[in-house]
Amino acid sequence: MASSSPSLARLVTLGATLSAVVQGQFVPAPTDLKEVQGYAGVPVRYKEVPAGTCEQDPNVKSFSGYADVSADEHVFFWFFEARNQNATEAPLTVWINGGPGSSSMIGLFEELGPCGVDYYGNVYNNPYSWSNASNLLFIDQPTQVGFSYSTPVDGYTTDDGHIIMLPETDGTTLCPEYAPAGSCGTYADPDLTQTVNSTAGAAPNFWKTLQGFMGAFPQYARSGFHFATESYGGHYGPVFNAYIESQNADLPAGAKEIRLETVLIGNGWYDPIVQYQAYYNFSVFPGNTYDYAPFNASAAEMFYNNMYGPGNCLDRLLECDATGRDDVCQYADDFCASHVESVYDDLLERDEYDVRELVPDPFPYGFYAEYLNTPAVQSAIGAYVNFSTSSRAVSAAFSSTGDDARRSGTVAALRYLLSRNVTVALYAGDADYNCNWLGGEVVAESVGAAGFADAGYADVVTSDNVTHGQVKQAGKFSFTRIYESGHEVPFYQPLASLEYFERAIKGFDIETGEKPVTNAGNGTADGLYLTSGTKKSTYREGNATVQWDVVPANATYDTVKNVPGPPWPAPSTQAALLRRSMKKSRIMRHRRWT
Ligand SMILES: *[C@@H]1O[C@H](CO)[C@@H](O)[C@H](O)[C@H]1NC(C)=O
Ligand SMILES: *[C@@H]1O[C@H](CO)[C@@H](O)[C@H](O)[C@H]1NC(C)=O
Ligand SMILES: *[C@@H]1O[C@H](CO)[C@@H](O)[C@H](O)[C@H]1NC(C)=O
Ligand SMILES: *[C@@H]1O[C@H](CO)[C@@H](O)[C@H](O)[C@H]1NC(C)=O
Ligand SMILES: *[C@@H]1O[C@H](CO)[C@@H](O)[C@H](O)[C@H]1NC(C)=O
Ligand SMILES: *[C@@H]1O[C@H](CO)[C@@H](O)[C@H](O)[C@H]1NC(C)=O
Ligand SMILES: *[C@@H]1O[C@H](CO)[C@@H](O)[C@H](O)[C@H]1NC(C)=O
Ligand SMILES: *[C@@H]1O[C@H](CO)[C@@H](O)[C@H](O)[C@H]1NC(C)=O
Numbered sequence: 001m002a003s004s005s006p007s008l009a010r011l012v013t014l015g016a017t018l019s020a021v022v023q024g025q026f027v028p029a030p031t032d033l034k035e036v037q038g039y040a041g042v043p044v045r046y047k048e049v050p051a052g053t054c055e056q057d058p059n060v061k062s063f064s065g066y067a068d069v070s071a072d073e074h075v076f077f078w079f080f081e082a083r084n085q086n087a088t089e090a091p092l093t094v095w096i097n098g099g100p101g102s103s104s105m106i107g108l109f110e111e112l113g114p115c116g117v118d119y120y121g122n123v124y125n126n127p128y129s130w131s132n133a134s135n136l137l138f139i140d141q142p143t144q145v146g147f148s149y150s151t152p153v154d155g156y157t158t159d160d161g162h163i164i165m166l167p168e169t170d171g172t173t174l175c176p177e178y179a180p181a182g183s184c185g186t187y188a189d190p191d192l193t194q195t196v197n198s199t200a201g202a203a204p205n206f207w208k209t210l211q212g213f214m215g216a217f218p219q220y221a222r223s224g225f226h227f228a229t230e231s232y233g234g235h236y237g238p239v240f241n242a243y244i245e246s247q248n249a250d251l252p253a254g255a256k257e258i259r260l261e262t263v264l265i266g267n268g269w270y271d272p273i274v275q276y277q278a279y280y281n282f283s284v285f286p287g288n289t290y291d292y293a294p295f296n297a298s299a300a301e302m303f304y305n306n307m308y309g310p311g312n313c314l315d316r317l318l319e320c321d322a323t324g325r326d327d328v329c330q331y332a333d334d335f336c337a338s339h340v341e342s343v344y345d346d347l348l349e350r351d352e353y354d355v356r357e358l359v360p361d362p363f364p365y366g367f368y369a370e371y372l373n374t375p376a377v378q379s380a381i382g383a384y385v386n387f388s389t390s391s392r393a394v395s396a397a398f399s400s401t402g403d404d405a406r407r408s409g410t411v412a413a414l415r416y417l418l419s420r421n422v423t424v425a426l427y428a429g430d431a432d433y434n435c436n437w438l439g440g441e442v443v444a445e446s447v448g449a450a451g452f453a454d455a456g457y458a459d460v461v462t463s464d465n466v467t468h469g470q471v472k473q474a475g476k477f478s479f480t481r482i483y484e485s486g487h488e489v490p491f492y493q494p495l496a497s498l499e500y501f502e503r504a505i506k507g508f509d510i511e512t513g514e515k516p517v518t519n520a521g522n523g524t525a526d527g528l529y530l531t532s533g534t535k536k537s538t539y540r541e542g543n544a545t546v547q548w549d550v551v552p553a554n555a556t557y558d559t560v561k562n563v564p565g566p567p568w569p570a571p572s573t574q575a576a577l578l579r580r581s582m583k584k585s586r587i588m589r590h591r592r593w594t
């Protein structure tokens, strides 16, 4: 990453002219973390998070801290006990977001964690938290993502997200007046050698973080282990879990066997060769189910040519696949991202992650980022760096190997997990363009799970008696399409996603949640569980929920009507209202944002 540091001389001169030196802009080293040794020799520092920081119930415990996976790599985790049950007997689920470079605080606060943060900066309870069904562990990975850090450095960020380090003068760092307002803070040194540059490269530290956590908290690692992810998790999920299984086969000294039972992946980015083509499919032919056909004949032709024309996106992806060269894959990805994927963004001003909304889209709510940058929260969770939703350094490192354009063995890894009897539950919100369900469905078919070709789409029956989607399932493998949902499914369909999650981790059928499912049997006639229904999922929402005006930033989302709802109700106290004056944090978007 090219980042020009201002010269020391210039800073010292400027520093002398500063009137107000605010040290509070930088994050002090946490002093109240308990130090323990996890499994596999991984040191862990953690603390109990005071009730109300996220989980509102004082009887449900929460812990956060760092797994020090190497001298310069400190991986942040935030754990929540399961609600409504004895947490030491509950299953353990880890959640990670994608990017590459996106923080798992996105999933925690926007999607499936115990709380959210409202327009006024106040924390509210999420009744549909996945912790209603499982202990939940959120991990910011790889190093430098979210609260994870390499070397902590004081600095500021430029308007396009580069971290510029600041020197210390007499043991103090000053925030210079030329730094963009509110941009000073403590950041991970954006050194590309202090993180990883590929999916496969990220697996070992992910595994070490689990070993650290499980050793520090053996009481929460007694039962089965489940893994849930989204978006770039279509790369992370298959590869990380195949790594876990392979480690189990040959455990290093002091390491624990991780009994992996379920892998859930929402709107995953698995296979670029299939999924770059799916951009064309979703917006031109055969199109999406929202009757949103935005392109005229000449724009559609341009789109087609950029994808399929000689030397264009498909050819470049195939060359990447054939050669495996970093430069070829990087160019392929840059070409496809800017000439295929972004045709939509360039022409439509519509959210890539939910075709129903124009940009700027206020959903899912991003207000938590400001909350996480307050001194009170940072000290409550023992953070040592400021919060960023995404790491530019990690994104750049992955880009240098073209990881996004690589298939990275994801489909083979899913097959391997099935052969190990792991439940593999793929799902997709059908209003997402970025990792759209048409591509996801082709990938699911390409896994070739026994019996899957004979299964049909069945309605998913949930407790509210609303049909929220359809599932095609064969034994432990399923692909579920979720209606009226953008990329971050648990935000748009909280009830359906919680019930879906519970069914998957219990090993029950996704359709009803009433039947335990195994991989026993080999076809329709001999007992292998198969859903029955149409070969294709044909339901169409039409354009009733598609918005034609930009939705105001203060709007709530109505998860029953699937449209924008009324503005956030103002809090009763003035103190709470004032929080809204906190600066809006900058958002950097990655290829597979969440
Ligand atoms: C970093 O955190 C500190 C509080 O610890 C806060 O004062 C500062 O505004 C934060 N910086 C950014 C860029 O959010
Ligand atoms: C929770 O489960 C653990 C382990 O089985 C047991 O030791 C403990 O007594 C249980 N706690 C309660 C409150 O039931
Ligand atoms: C989740 O658990 C909380 C706390 O016990 C409860 O109030 C809430 O109703 C539960 N949510 C659902 C959807 O059952
Ligand atoms: C995507 O579009 C291409 C080009 O028209 C077509 O060949 C392919 O069958 C479509 N794929 C799907 C899944 O509809
Ligand atoms: C087709 O759409 C493009 C992009 O929106 C626009 O520039 C062009 O004028 C349109 N062509 C016709 C014939 O409407
Ligand atoms: C990616 O990281 C690996 C392992 O550190 C290194 O060997 C390789 O050179 C890196 N690739 C690029 C393109 O920097
Ligand atoms: C759903 O339907 C069942 C059976 O008809 C009924 O008992 C139940 O009350 C309904 N639930 C809701 C939320 O409408
Ligand atoms: C997977 O389950 C099947 C059927 O229950 C069983 O025959 C097989 O041995 C299991 N495989 C593994 C690797 O556990």
Ligand SMILES: *[C@@H]1O[C@H](CO)[C@@H](O)[C@H](O)[C@H]1NC(C)=O
Residues within 6 Å of the ligand: 521, 522, 523, 526
């Ligand atoms: C499927 O299983 C049945 C009984 O479990 C067995 O008789 C049959 O040979 C198997 N078929 C295949 C193709 O493996």
Ligand SMILES: *[C@@H]1O[C@H](CO)[C@@H](O)[C@H](O)[C@H]1NC(C)=O
Residues within 6 Å of the ligand: 291, 542, 543
């Ligand atoms: C919405 O769909 C209906 C029916 O297909 C169509 O008549 C109408 O023009 C569409 N509305 C917009 C704004 O595109």
Ligand SMILES: *[C@@H]1O[C@H](CO)[C@@H](O)[C@H](O)[C@H]1NC(C)=O
Residues within 6 Å of the ligand: 552, 553, 554, 555, 567, 568
């Ligand atoms: C919400 O935002 C809109 C558009 O900016 C504004 O007109 C309206 O007054 C706001 N409403 C509330 C209750 O804050």
